[in-house]
Amino acid sequence: MKAFTIVSLAAVGALALTACGSGSGATPGDAGTEPVIDGTLTVGISRDPGMLFQPLNPSSALGWVSEWAYESLVYFDSEGQSQGWLAESWEQTPTSLHFEVRDDAVCADGTALTAETIANNFRWIADPENGSTAIGLVMPLDAEVTNDESSVTITTKTPNPFMITAVGAQKIYCQAALDDPTTVTNATNGTGMFNMTEAVTGDHFTLERRDDYKWGPEGAATGETPGVPKSVVISVVENESTRANLLLSGELNIAAIGGPDEDRVLGKLDVFSENMLITGGMLYSQAEGQPTADKDVRVALTKALDLDELMRVSTAGKGERAPRLAVAKPQVCQYDAATPNLPATDVAGAEKLLDAAGWVKGSDGKRSKDGEPLVLEFAWQTRGAEISAAAEMMAEQWAEIGVGVNHLGAEYGAFIERISTPGASSELDVIWLAANYPVPSSLMTYFTGPSPDKGNNFASLSNPKFDKLVAEANSKTGEDACNAWEAAEAEMFSSVDYVPFAMAAQSTFAQGVSSEMIKEFYPSTLLVK
Template sequence: MTTRRSTLAAALAVTAALALSACANTAAAPGADTASATPVQGGDLTFAVANDPISLNPSSTGSGNDTLYVTRQLVDSLLYQNPETGALDPWLATAYTSNADATEFTFSLRDDVTFSDGTPFTAANVKATFDDIVAAGALSQAVSSFVGYAGTDVVDDHTALVRFSSPNAAFPNSTASVALGIVGDATLAVPYDQRADGKAVVGTGPFTLKTYTKDTSTVLTAREDYAWAPAALGNDGRARLDSVTFQIVPEASVRTGSLTSDQVDVAGSVQPNDVASLEQAGYPLVWRGNPGISFGLSFNLSHPIVADLAVRQAIAAAVDAKTVRDTALNDYFAIATSALAATTPGYADESASFGYDPDRAAALLDAAGWTAGADGIREKDGQKLQLKLWWITNFGPNQTSLELIQQQLKAVGIDIQLQSGPVPDFLEAQKNGDFDIVWGNLSRADGDVLRTTFSKATTRYRIDDPTLEALLQKQLAISDPAARDEVLAEAQARIASQVYQIPVHELTSILGTRDAVHGVSLGADSRLDSLVAAWKSE
């Protein structure tokens, strides 16, 4: 986990059946011990990130982790998922309760919160924000959290009742995400698709937007009147820093070089091949294994070749995940054993369903009628076994990983054509179905990420599997965490047996910092947490 030194807040008093269990299989990360240091007020932090935010509208789709690093500082959420315990702690909401079938959630709200434009935060803002996300539909990355949304009732200024027409036990966890961060009326007055530059974003967060220069930097300044951060962060008052500058530095080696030459204070997305040099040079690392969907290969089931289970099984048997991890990454990254990463609540080990066996891969393809051509690539009915694989350029080791996988699959007669691009191009290809295979992951600290990834209603993979769909919907209706985990385990077993995804490695988020930087941490989703408690000793 991140190098957090503050005392944990008491868990929120919630319905016992909906309490989240801790991610007990994560370990404390290395880092400088700042527990005895006295925080310094003031100072400016420069944080190098790889990608332009694309859109500073918190719930907008088409953005990546670097966007969420920025927007987390602008908006607060109803609840805070504690990365040390996995529990949901108070934030804008002081408490919440659920009815028995998880279709209604009542949030009791703080009465002392204001937006950055001075307007008070009330239940009406909760309703307006949630209604806005639902109305945005596919334009919002958060809309999948609102399946069956029936509306939000303003019970009074400080009580909001969120209703669903069908059970949605994952919703309280969703409210802790950046994408469900609450925005003010001034934001909602601007059309959804015109909020990208952030000028319209009015939140209750500890920072406000000063400037946004596309592909260059985003500069934030501290709010003087902020006083409601989660207790676990260790500072519920004004942010200790005066400003934060997120500087766009696409090249990983340049980010690392900027850190070691003291041009920046924090380098995001530290690549595996830079870890050892930073450690040896004494630069503290902040790291955490990402929960959610593991990095792996997922298939477009509307395309006939990969719609054949035997072909998917052959691809799975031809991939040597250990070699990929050992070559492209390092021991900070775990070999994946399921569609869910091991740090995700509800994870189940499916490693028995996978394993490197090229002889089995060849036999499966032989039996399916794919025979080797003159160039070694298999053919059937005059068609080459050639598949287009899309991947995003936002994580350096992706290319090395996929070139290795490309070689492994070629060895059994499968020709993989690699197609890469930035996040928007990748999402457009998925939307249009212009792929046979995609390589990627999705960070989220709840097993319901299986539904948002593989459900027929939300998937880009064109999966039509009534057995899987029933399991994904069933888990959403179960309030008891242990019972829900059992259904999530069944869903993972189904995904593995049908090879809808081939898990390869888990993601680990790694930040590099200068010695003078303290209080920078990663949240439960392994993305940058609020910087309200961050400070510099020089």
């Protein structure tokens, strides 16, 4: 991805290897291909995912690894509809989810997956003592979990019309992993078709097929299906051009390619999956004492920016303006709350607002108030040349109105550590945030509630009117819920709490693989011929 992305439901799954009569690779959909028996499938990912226990790691890169080894209660088809996986059936209301779960799934350590273990996954996340980054994102803060021998029920006091999307898609870990997460820091223990046999941080991960696997959704591949790879090797290839080269040469079967290198791959290999994701956005700190706690300052800083140009630069000309908070698949709501409510570019207007707020220019053209210069502490992830260029452009445009910038660019791990440190919002003024989830309610952990280490409200945002509108939106269902969320987001954007300005398609290309579920693929939901 082109920017820091908290989490995405985009799946990357085990595909059937194919070969032509000569044994060379074939692209998806090629006629006359035959399955490769016990082959090795190779995947290229853009960065190391970090520790492999998802409840403590929000990295989107982890999805490229965890999809092979772990399963969820449901999956989502190409129409965005939930389909059964570890759950055989389910019932939902705005305040509850009830799952009847299958009883034949077996963990990689040989133990049976029980309804109690599934429930314990959500209890682990919900327990604030565990410090899960998924609390509020997957599990609502007021959620309660109960179970019997064959079912799991999650109830909330506050309505949540989209809870199935977050809860249903959460990866389920086996009990030993929950008892001691350090056992799966560089290993796996799930019910998926593959189990990790080697993990070399920053280099590669190797997973082996579980030949006894047979509990996937109806019609899915098993461990004995011809064409299902014996091994999956996931290599960390940070340079996008290198990933494209390896894919074109046949040294990789699957990789996500974007930016200028995408043009080299398009037309030569099939797009196997595509998901639109927010890649550029800004949080303005509202911690007490920060200049950006003043709404007029936030509006002024945004008016000084050319968001259209920032979008073009940050996406290498391949993106669009982000219309709302939740753009990832499966898209539950579709509306444009951002464009009509975010401040339009108006440099003169920006200067007037700052003057009125007491931030006036000195003889050197730089702004200060009560002797304190207006210099923004700007944290962003050093993720590709496009992001760096966009960050520099923002600093240049702010400089034109007399605002200085201290760049705090850092690689992913250091960036996350910086913004997650308790009290960081009192030191940072602007945070580049590109958070992706299919439903807006799950993203609220970043825009409301407690700051680290009690929550994920990195910028200490506080907007009572927005919170009230969110509560109203959560009380509704269907189209009414989407309409209410549009109103809530309109308040967020007009108050300039968060400024999403760019989104782009993440395209996953493949060669030498085949699936009847092209465009939506998961490790064990593939029909292989």
